[in-house]
Amino acid sequence: ETMTNVNQGMSVEEIEQVVAQRMANAIEAIAIYETKTNLAHKSMSQTEQQEEKVAENARNKKKWEGNHNGSLTTSANFTIMGCAL
Numbered sequence: 467e468t469m470t471n472v473n474q475g476m477s478v479e480e481i482e483q484v485v486a487q488r489m490a491n492a493i494e495a496i497a498i499y500e501t502k503t504n505l506a507h508k509s510m511s512q513t514e515q516q517e518e519k520v521a522e523n524a525r526n527k528k529k530w531e532g533n534h535n536g537s538l539t540t541s542a543n544f545t546i547m548g549c550a551l
Contacts, residue, residue: 476484
């Protein structure tokens with residue numbers, strides 16, 4: 467619906483009311499867009515943080531396994547023999 471269609475046979479007050487309503491609709495649409503955009507950014511940021519944490523945990527696990535690989539066998543042998551470490 468163009469402004470010329472709205473303008474035909476309407477008073478100035480009616481036109482102002484239509485313009486005000488359209489402005490309100492546009493402002494609401496912008497606010498909704500901004501909210502959705504902010505939520506999407508937060509979600510992406512959280513996903514990136516989780517991915518970094520998973521990668522860090524994997525690195526730590528590999529380090530731990532590398533540092534403790536030999537001692538796990540010894541520890542298991544002591545447990546089997548009934549000795550607590």
